[in-house]
Amino acid sequence: MVYGIGIDIGGTKIASGIVNDTGKVMYQKTVPTPKMGREEILAVLKTIILELVEWSELQGLSLAGIGIGTAGQVHFYEGKVISGTPNIRDWNGVNLRGDIGTYTNLPVYVDNDVNVLALAESVFGAAKGYEEVICLALGTGIGGGIFTNGQLLRGDWGGGAELGHMSINLNGDLCNCGLNGCLETYASGTWIAKRMQKARQEQGLSADVTSRDVFALYRQDDPLARRVIQTMIHGLSYGIVNLIHLFNPQAIVLGGGVMSEGQWIVDSVQKKISTMGMNSLVEEVEIKLSELHSNSGLIGAAMQTWLYK
Known part of the structure; x- marks a missing residue:
């Protein structure tokens, strides 16, 4: 069984959790998207990720990595938000893979939020x-x-x-x-x-x-x-x-x-x-x-x- 951290960053909320490769959400946490923008969001992400890593360790689960879906235009191959969305303040040019890589050794994957929604629906859902x-x-x-x-x-x-x-x-x-x-x-x-x-x-x-x-x-x-x-x-x-x-x-x-x-x-x-x-x-x-x-x-x-x- 493979386990990964999933984080969905939207204009109003950030949903996160531990998911296994059958699509089951093992643990979940949802918080409002901070209104102040980039720095506050990155700080919240760090808190969430460290909490999820700790929970996984307590359960004896080995994590394959961290996957993020975010609103905005994402350079998939570099893990960066090239152009953000007006629904999230100061979200242009955010290097999510680089920022998150500073406090975790796990591989980080970043894509547009609806691309990852489509992935899930294509394997486990309506598509x-x-x-x-x-x-x-x-x-x-x-x-x-x-x-x-x-x-x-x-x-x-x-x-x-x-x-x-x-x-x-x-x-x-x-x-x-x-x-x-x-x-x-x-x-x-x-x-x-x-x-x-x-x-x-x-x-x-x-x-x-x-x-x-x-x-x-x-x-x-x-x-x-x-x-x-x-x-x-x-x-x-x-x-x-x-x-x-x-x-x-x-x-x-x-x-x-x-x-x-x-x-x-x-x-x-x-x-x-x-x-x-x-x-x-x-x-x-x-x-x-x-x-x-x-x-x-x-x-x-x-x-x-x-x-x-």
């Missing part, structure tokens, strides 16, 4: 058995992972598959990447909340709402919430059809915090795309909900320690 599959993580932002011929598509150095920053509306809202109308501005938790806040402000209502509040109001048949969620489903469906046209996948797996709302989003998108795009490409594609849910990034991060050794 198991597929050779051509796309994963989308709908959370604070939107990230993507693409499997083609059973291999992750990385691009030149690892920055490929930034699917959330595919524009689906040239005249849409300005995204934090600098483009207008990105998929992220339609279907991420951040933008679901922003659209609802704007709609409520226009009607003189309190704008203090989160994406979870929007979904709760949607279930109560609130007209503003229904409009926001319908816009989200519409935008997500357009983005997915574009991806189907580009990559001809067998399936698309949806994960991330937004998808904790459940299967009805998958069903809505599946129904919507059935009326769109090139039928020969679209009709056979199955939209699937992540089976590993909030643990997919953590498990996939740890998988690097035995897949890439």
Whole structure:
């Protein structure tokens, strides 16, 4: 049995734990992502890793290494965050492999957070058995992972598959990447909340709402919430059809915090795309909900320690 440390660094939380090579999470710890940025995050990571190493030693477990998945564009071969995400402060140019290597002798592997989510889903989750599959993580932002011929598509150095920053509306809202109308501005938790806040402000209502509040109001048949969620489903469906046209996948797996709302989003998108795009490409594609849910990034991060050794 092989054991690895997995760490999933997102815009709102850092999930970590010990995972074995059957995908079982043996021990888990989740903390909020520090707001102050790089130095505070690196300090928290050190504390977490040393705690996990100590726990493993007490259990008599030999660790294969430390695997990290992080938001941002990651140079996979150097273990560095080349370009961070605005959702994490001061996260550009962070040498995670180098920094973590100063206090542990374990090998360190670093990849984009949705690439590792895709790894986990491809072996243990909803994408198991597929050779051509796309994963989308709908959370604070939107990230993507693409499997083609059973291999992750990385691009030149690892920055490929930034699917959330595919524009689906040239005249849409300005995204934090600098483009207008990105998929992220339609279907991420951040933008679901922003659209609802704007709609409520226009009607003189309190704008203090989160994406979870929007979904709760949607279930109560609130007209503003229904409009926001319908816009989200519409935008997500357009983005997915574009991806189907580009990559001809067998399936698309949806994960991330937004998808904790459940299967009805998958069903809505599946129904919507059935009326769109090139039928020969679209009709056979199955939209699937992540089976590993909030643990997919953590498990996939740890998988690097035995897949890439």
